[in-house]
Amino acid sequence: MPEWSNWSGLVRSTPERLVRPSSEEEVVAAVRDAATGGLTVRIAGSGHSFTRLVATDDAIVALDGLTGVVDVDPEAGESGEAELWAGTPIHAVGPLLHPHGVALRNQGDIDRQALAGACGTGTHGTGPSLTSFSGAVVGATLVLASGDVVSCDADHEPDLFRASRLSLGASGVVTRLRLAVRPSYRLHEREWAEPVDDALARLDDLIAATRHFEFFWFPGGDQAWCKALDETDAEPDELPDVDGERIDDSWAIYPSDRDDRFNEMEYAVPAEKGPACFQALRELYRTRHPDTRWPIEYRTQAADDVWMSPAHGRPTVTLSIHEPVDRDHEPLFRDAEEIFRAFDGRPHWGKLSYLDPSELPALVPGWDEWWAARDAADPDGVFLNDHLRRLAGR
Structure with missing residues (x-):
């Protein structure tokens, strides 16, 4: 059996399948095969979360083969947008964007995370005028449980977009992320x-x-x-x-x-x-x-x-x-x-806590809306593991 571990070694899994696709087409095939076989699918970035978000005995899709820049538009929005493959590690993003004259608005002091993991858990840096990675997401592309590839933003599939900005990997496999960027500095x-x-x-x-x-x-x-x-x-x-x-x-x-x-x-x-x-x-x-x-x-x-x-x-x-x-x-x-x-x-969604799940709906803004959008995208719960089901009280 393949083995998977988070960065600290606290969370370990021996999934039936550990797939490392190198293209969006391979993600589609991996998700369809797993769903057809009745397997739960979880998504791994660099493993810098400390919770059991990725843990499953079924199938893990690791994104470290999906890296690089898809497109950069320095004129979009107020200061530009960049689309990157979701497995791109943060430490690679700066050098990739620099030749285009743009940069991330903010980073934290750890840059080993994959973009999908950082956005998907609300990871952030510091600065009273600056939001998290999730706050910089202006568009996302996902592979749903059906194998369909869907792109979303504030105007197209808006509920899926809002759920995908901080996704917990629960609606589908995020393959591409479009981020608001700014001129290099x-x-x-x-x-x-x-x-x-x-x-x-x-x-x-x-x-x-x-x-x-x-x-x-x-x-x-x-x-x-x-x-x-x-x-x-x-x-x-x-x-x-x-x-x-x-x-x-x-x-x-x-x-x-x-x-x-x-x-x-x-x-x-x-x-x-x-x-x-x-x-x-x-x-x-x-x-x-x-x-x-x-x-x-x-x-x-x-x-x-x-x-x-x-x-x-x-x-x-x-x-x-x-x-x-x-x-x-x-x-x-x-x-x-x-x-x-x-x-x-x-x-923080990627870091340890011991809250009773019954506390979360009143504590977490957008809880009900997020779960409704997630369930609409994945009605059969293909992307839910035991950890997420427990959080939802299911």
């Missing part, structure tokens, strides 16, 4: 440490001062490790040799090296509650988990209108917590989740 990065209480005291100013700001706090210390990125017209060689600063193309500045493997929980809370939620987590670490050493990450995100999005309808602060793979993450994560919920938090 460079970023000036500054990194520094300061006492976390000082950073919190001037947090609003730090966030407002640049296009992107975030900080990490490592338990057991009192320092906030801060990172600010701002647009610049300067050339990389114009920056003096200063520790903690660099200038480069946006796609070269965003990512950080993440070689140590970990498991993660992330919640999105209303922006005005972010500082208090962080302080509550900090006290939790001090009193109940004093031996924890992996950081809390603090980022911002603009409100969006995406069904199922943790940032739907409200400016947002996201707080991420981590534990290394060789350590039991559940005690800390369960305690932290109580705090996240007390601050009106919404969970």
Whole structure:
């Protein structure tokens, strides 16, 4: 039997079939064969989700053979659109788009995810004026359970489009994504440490001062490790040799090296509650988990209108917590989740949570609409695994 594992090794599957198509036609054939055989079909990107979204004993369609640019229109919309194959890893997108004079509007500090996985789980970077990858989706092409290939956007199959912006891989196999992009740009990065209480005291100013700001706090210390990125017209060689600063193309500045493997929980809370939620987590670490050493990450995100999005309808602060793979993450994560919920938090779809599914319809904006559109596209539930059925209470 083939084996599949997510990046951290927490989720493992031995599906009956593990298919790696290299064309849309091969995706069609794989889906039709699986559906005819009565098999559930799940879709894998790079495995950077920590939940059981992909896990199945039936069929997994891995998208790592569907990569590259389909088309770029730098004149479309306000600042351009680019269509890419859904398996394209984020770290490849910048170099692919750069010759066309455009770039992604934002990225996170991990760039190993596939585009389909990043958009399909609401993955994001930081910046109070910037939405997630899902918020940048302006069109999608899917292979449905019937094998039909359907393209959708706000004007064509609008309900399917709205469900496909943050899809969880549940309506069909997303093969192509059309994203809003912008003219290429460079970023000036500054990194520094300061006492976390000082950073919190001037947090609003730090966030407002640049296009992107975030900080990490490592338990057991009192320092906030801060990172600010701002647009610049300067050339990389114009920056003096200063520790903690660099200038480069946006796609070269965003990512950080993440070689140590970990498991993660992330919640999105209303922006005005972010500082208090962080302080509550900090006290939790001090009193109940004093031996924890992996950081809390603090980022911002603009409100969006995406069904199922943790940032739907409200400016947002996201707080991420981590534990290394060789350590039991559940005690800390369960305690932290109580705090996240007390601050009106919404969970990230690709990261761990322990919510009872009965809580989700009231917590998640667009829940009923998303499921109705999903069910209309896949009435037989071909793209539902046990994890998704449990979330839906089925």
